[in-house]
Amino acid sequence: MAAQHVLAVDLGGTKLAMALVNRNGRLAYRKHVSVDTSSAFAPVKQIIAWAHEFVGPKRGSSKIAAIGVAVPGLVRRNGTVWAPNLPGWEKMPLARRLSAALRVPVIVESDRNAAVLGETWRGAARGKTDAIVLMLGTGIGAGILSGGRLVRGAHELSGCAGWMVVTDAYDVQAQRVGQLESLASGSAIAFAAKEELARGIGGLLEMLPPDSVNAFEVAEAARRGDVLSIEVYLEAGRLLGYAVANLVSLFDPEIVVIGGGLARASDLFLDALRKNATERAQPISAKQVRIVTSNLAGDANLLGVARLAWDIRKTHK
Amino acid sequence: MAAQHVLAVDLGGTKLAMALVNRNGRLAYRKHVSVDTSSAFAPVKQIIAWAHEFVGPKRGSSKIAAIGVAVPGLVRRNGTVWAPNLPGWEKMPLARRLSAALRVPVIVESDRNAAVLGETWRGAARGKTDAIVLMLGTGIGAGILSGGRLVRGAHELSGCAGWMVVTDAYDVQAQRVGQLESLASGSAIAFAAKEELARGIGGLLEMLPPDSVNAFEVAEAARRGDVLSIEVYLEAGRLLGYAVANLVSLFDPEIVVIGGGLARASDLFLDALRKNATERAQPISAKQVRIVTSNLAGDANLLGVARLAWDIRKTHK
Numbered sequence: 001m002a003a004q005h006v007l008a009v010d011l012g013g014t015k016l017a018m019a020l021v022n023r024n025g026r027l028a029y030r031k032h033v034s035v036d037t038s039s040a041f042a043p044v045k046q047i048i049a050w051a052h053e054f055v056g057p058k059r060g061s062s063k064i065a066a067i068g069v070a071v072p073g074l075v076r077r078n079g080t081v082w083a084p085n086l087p088g089w090e091k092m093p094l095a096r097r098l099s100a101a102l103r104v105p106v107i108v109e110s111d112r113n114a115a116v117l118g119e120t121w122r123g124a125a126r127g128k129t130d131a132i133v134l135m136l137g138t139g140i141g142a143g144i145l146s147g148g149r150l151v152r153g154a155h156e157l158s159g160c161a162g163w164m165v166v167t168d169a170y171d172v173q174a175q176r177v178g179q180l181e182s183l184a185s186g187s188a189i190a191f192a193a194k195e196e197l198a199r200g201i202g203g204l205l206e207m208l209p210p211d212s213v214n215a216f217e218v219a220e221a222a223r224r225g226d227v228l229s230i231e232v233y234l235e236a237g238r239l240l241g242y243a244v245a246n247l248v249s250l251f252d253p254e255i256v257v258i259g260g261g262l263a264r265a266s267d268l269f270l271d272a273l274r275k276n277a278t279e280r281a282q283p284i285s286a287k288q289v290r291i292v293t294s295n296l297a298g299d300a301n302l303l304g305v306a307r308l309a310w311d312i313r314k315t316h317k
Numbered sequence: 318m319a320a321q322h323v324l325a326v327d328l329g330g331t332k333l334a335m336a337l338v339n340r341n342g343r344l345a346y347r348k349h350v351s352v353d354t355s356s357a358f359a360p361v362k363q364i365i366a367w368a369h370e371f372v373g374p375k376r377g378s379s380k381i382a383a384i385g386v387a388v389p390g391l392v393r394r395n396g397t398v399w400a401p402n403l404p405g406w407e408k409m410p411l412a413r414r415l416s417a418a419l420r421v422p423v424i425v426e427s428d429r430n431a432a433v434l435g436e437t438w439r440g441a442a443r444g445k446t447d448a449i450v451l452m453l454g455t456g457i458g459a460g461i462l463s464g465g466r467l468v469r470g471a472h473e474l475s476g477c478a479g480w481m482v483v484t485d486a487y488d489v490q491a492q493r494v495g496q497l498e499s500l501a502s503g504s505a506i507a508f509a510a511k512e513e514l515a516r517g518i519g520g521l522l523e524m525l526p527p528d529s530v531n532a533f534e535v536a537e538a539a540r541r542g543d544v545l546s547i548e549v550y551l552e553a554g555r556l557l558g559y560a561v562a563n564l565v566s567l568f569d570p571e572i573v574v575i576g577g578g579l580a581r582a583s584d585l586f587l588d589a590l591r592k593n594a595t596e597r598a599q600p601i602s603a604k605q606v607r608i609v610t611s612n613l614a615g616d617a618n619l620l621g622v623a624r625l626a627w628d629i630r631k632t633h634k
Contacts, residue, residue, distance in 0.1 A: 130471035142567070146470070151463045153569025153602070154447035158463070160599035163566035165559040168485045178566070178599065242482040246563060249480035249495070250459070252470025282477035282495065285470070 003065035006309035007054060009047055010070045010111070010301040011035065013085030013138075016043065018050055019299075020064065021306035025122040027299060040088025041097075048101045055102045066105040066313045067098060068305030070114035074156040081108060107308045111135070112159050113150050114304030116143030119257045121307045123296045130253045133300065134161060134244065136262035140181045146251055166242035180243050184236040186215035186262050192232045193218045203228045219265035230268070237269030241276025248281035248289050259294040266293040320382035323626035324371060326364055327387045327428070327618040328352065330402030330455075333360065335367050336616075337381065338623035342439040344616060357405025358414075365418045372419045383422040383630045384415060385622030387431035391473040398425060424625045428452070429476050430467050431621030433460030436574045438624045440613045447570045450617065451478060451561065453579035457498045463568055483559035497560050501553040503532035503579050509549045510535045520545045536582035547585070554586030558593025565598035565606050576611040583610040 005020040012035065019030040031050065036042035054063045073083030079096060083089035099106040116133040125131035129148040135141050140162035144151040151158045162181030173182040182188055194213050197205055204226035208217055222229035244256055258266055270293060278286045294300055322337035329352065336347040348367065353359035371380045390400030396413060400406040416423040433450040442448035446465040452458045457479035461468040468475045479498030490499040499505055511530050514522055521543035525534055539546035561573055575583055587610060595603045611617055
């Protein structure tokens with residue numbers, strides 16, 4: 001009997017999510033664990049251990065048709081992975097290691113590309129051929145589909161949206177992680193709030209130990225009316241709006257989906273983002289593009305690699 | 318005998334260039350005329366008149382295999398052209414009109430797309446699959462090839478690079494034509510020089526009647542050591558550098574070619590452009606990308622549509 005599921009894996013810098021996904025994009029047996037970074041191979045072992053529960057001992061006895069893995073970095077054409085946040089992952093031959101151990105087809109894709117494939121398969125961009133997912137979290141990156149194809153770049157480094165120049169500010173952090181990321185990522189929001197706190201402009205955040213001020217604490221304070229926190233999010237929304245304007249003027253997409261951890265705080269910046277994006281982008285594209293928050297609750301990457309796993313399964317048959 | 322040439326046409330807002338192009342990209346019988354804008358159909362008549370010299374009276378007697386036309390606007394999927402600088406060109410069915418009159422296959426493409434196809438066929442980006450041509454002239458636009466395919470956008474409006482936000486400045490002109498175009502196009506350079514002149518900061522440009530100050534006069538003055546003119550070009554180069562940084566971070570191209578009329582003044586801004594692009598773009602892509610001036614002397618559009626004409630010729634056979 002043909003396998004009813006593929007195994008989807010979303011490997012992040014700190015978290016590892018896995019699920020079985022059927023042909024319609026329904027998730028089952030979902031599991032989250034912390035990534036074991038004690039060695040380069042440790043995360044690979046974690047994936048293999050869990051996959052073994054579903055892969056039988058002999059070829060053909062597997063309960064899963066294929067495996068798709070999203071990685072926090074880039075996948076070279078030779079299949080090796082570079083993931084700067086995973087120790088020892090300069091040239092990890094992930095697909096080869098997994099398929100050797102598990103004897104099922106394996107496909108590996110960058111998290112940005114997985115996200116836009118997930119959104120166009122089962123998310124807010126369903127069925128679109130020209131879609132961008134702007135991933136906002138610790139860092140900032142974009143997955144881009146244009147004319148039904150992933151925009152990959154010459155070295156699989158397209159969509160480095162955190163490096164966009166959208167304003168005059170420039171400092172050491174901008175030099176290190178890119179201007180937009182230094183001003184509007186989750187880390188930047190926490191940093192901006194801490195800076196204001198250090199200057200004695202406190203409000204609700206003053207009640208927290210400084211170390212625990214993160215983007216989600218700032219969001220909570222903003223929702224309870226804290227003026228400082230509200231303004232930090234509005235300023236991020238303004239700059240993200242310029243970044244989305246640039247994406248719209250350059251790619252002319254049907255839809256831009258805001259994803260990543262910070263999407264959970266989009267109630268605090270989406271209006272400012274939309275207003276500034278619409279004002280600044282090429283007007284005809286601006287009038288037609290939709291700008292929305294992801295409704296996949298963080299499952300975009302899992303769905304994207306699941307879709308790829310179903311697709312390679314077709315090829316291997 | 319099979320025709321040895323295609324007819325390539327580059328229709329601009331003011332100039333119309335035409336040439337015969339052989340299979341190797343060699344141009345012959347080149348001709349430049351002013352565009353007749355007395356009616357919407359007048360430019361179409363100009364093209365037909367010239368083409369008639371090479372197209373025989375009966376099907377099969379043509380000396381040209383096909384016609385390719387670059388237009389200053391967008392080509393919809395239904396084949397109609399919108400060209401805001403040509404009166405009456407809201408929905409011009411250009412390909413249909415030409416092929417009806419001339420009985421040869423006709424292909425029409427936007428000038429931005431034609432430019433990048435010309436550069437990858439016979440120019441500085443020869444053989445590349447990931448290339449961007451940044452067209453700098455009265456306006457600013459980009460033709461983008463990614464993974465060997467044109468990035469078109471959902472409404473054929475990709476590459477509106479003149480609309481990029483790269484700094485804090487914002488005024489009525491930025492609102493009208495886009496921020497980058499308001500600060501770093503040929504028109505913007507002439508305007509900036511005139512503004513300085515009006516403030517009594519003169520130099521060599523003071524010897525010209527204010528109406529004749531254009532980007533090329535400013536370039537000439539700069540080459541003769543005029544400080545004001547040098548600075549106007551350096552400032553444009555800085556902002557264009559940020560724009561190229563954004564293109565590099567988002568598309569990860571192998572090469573960025575500077576084209577359009579302003580490329581002739583690139584001696585005055587290319588160093589500043591390269592320095593700022595390399596400093597600000599995603600570092601791994603920045604290290605690998607080449608940033609060069611077009612060496613096609615304005616023929617990129619003709620070559621691009623010639624290449625397309627040879628390609629449709631294959632399809633029609």
